[in-house]
Amino acid sequence: MHRRLFVKLGMITLCAPQLITRRAAANENGFKVTYFDVPAIRGSRDVTAAGEGRIWVCGQRNGTLGLFDPRDQNLRVIPLGEGAAPHGVITDKDGAAWVTEGGQNAIARVDPISLKVELFRLPAERANANLNTAVFDQAGVLWFTGQNGIYGRFEPKTTRMDVFDAPRGRGPYGMTRTPSGEVWYASLAGNHIARIDTGTAKVSIVEPPTANQGARRVWTDSKNRVWVSEWNSGNVSAYDTVARTWQTWKLPGDRPRTYSVYVDDKDKVWLTDFSANAIVRFDPEAQAFTSFASDKAGANVRQMDGRPGEAWGGESGQNRLVRIQIQTPA
Known part of the structure; x- marks a missing residue:
């Protein structure tokens, strides 16, 4: 039998992380790249859309889940429990976050309004x-x-x-x-x-x-x-x-290491290449790659996700989020 637990922990609210904007040299007119520092989310890795323009992001190295709003750059940090090390996050039809919580060997649900954490542990065996x-x-x-x-x-x-x-x-x-x-x-x-x-x-x-x-x-x-x-x-x-x-x-370049894959609503394929320290967009119709190298070494973007017109990733090596917006049809 699995165990069902509720985690009662403090919630931290942080405002206005540093905002840095860069444009992708590969297609300056078609894409806009923006980086968001989120130092309270250590090891910012898998991300997913949270509704209302916000993003969920896993903080694997400090056992947290972040809820980030790029419009006002407000970050809410939800501790997931002692020993937590979240890996992946998805949402259900009600907007709740579901986290594969490797540190506690559990599936975690985070309520989208109260931000209460509920744990469903795997069987002891x-x-x-x-x-x-x-x-x-x-x-x-x-x-x-x-x-x-x-x-x-x-x-x-x-x-x-x-x-x-x-x-x-x-x-x-x-x-x-x-x-x-x-x-x-x-x-x-x-x-x-x-x-x-x-x-x-x-x-x-x-x-x-x-x-x-x-x-x-x-x-x-x-x-x-x-x-x-x-x-x-x-x-x-x-x-x-x-x-x-x-x-x-x-993938282009020498010895690529393809980590993430995400397909957007236009069937364009977004990948991450650890060797090139880059996000790579592949257009299957044009058979063309476009690369977006990070402006910091060791970005290590994990699993990407997005919504119409933009792709998101977590730079786990830099404790940042990255957003690539499509400015014109490409």
């Missing part, structure tokens, strides 16, 4: 799952991954939690849900992607064409293609779940 990413299926069930060889599901209405052994052990990492309702995850250590049957919870493995590629993150586009960031190979690849075919592209 599933300690140290190394929780990574979560996604909701069409029925509102939360599915999640753990790099130490598990995937699981959590039913918010009943608080039932089930945890399963991944078919090839260690590696389950990023997750996505396609428009048709399929749930997929990437296995970094297992070098594959996999579809979860949300009815039976069984897994079907699909092998990318590049061996030992290090499939890290996945994100769907509007055409039911699953885009994959390949950490070891430096590729981005796309698996057409309907035609069951692959396409693969190498």
Whole structure:
């Protein structure tokens, strides 16, 4: 049985972090890049839209979740509990944040209004799952991954939690849900992607064409293609779940290390390249890459997300957020 806990902790409100604006040299007229210092969110990593123009961001190194409003640059910091080390964050239809909380081996829910933290711990026999990413299926069930060889599901209405052994052990990492309702995850250590049957919870493995590629993150586009960031190979690849075919592209530069993948509402693909210290935008129609190098070394942008007209990331190495706004159709 999992344990359900409420965390009663103080909340810090910070105002007006330093704002720095830079334009991307790659397309000065088409994009605007803005950096926001958020020093109270240490290790600012995975982000997601929070509604009303705001952004949720995980502070992995100090066990916090941040709620940032770029309009007035107000930052609210929510401690998640003793020993917390949040990894991923998504939102539900009511705007609540759901966090894969690796430090406490729990799924955390943060209320969007009260900011109260509720923890749903994994069963004791599933300690140290190394929780990574979560996604909701069409029925509102939360599915999640753990790099130490598990995937699981959590039913918010009943608080039932089930945890399963991944078919090839260690590696389950990023997750996505396609428009048709399929749930997929990437296995970094297992070098594959996999579809979860949300009815039976069984897994079907699909092998990318590049061996030992290090499939890290996945994100769907509007055409039911699953885009994959390949950490070891430096590729981005796309698996057409309907035609069951692959396409693969190498990121520009020497020895790219592709970490994040996010597909925006125009089916443009946003990636992060740790070797180039850059965010990279890929246009599948034009077959063109545009790079946005950070103005500080060691930015290490983790999982990106966004909303129409803008893409967001967390510079985990600099305790900053980065926003790229599309100024003109590109």
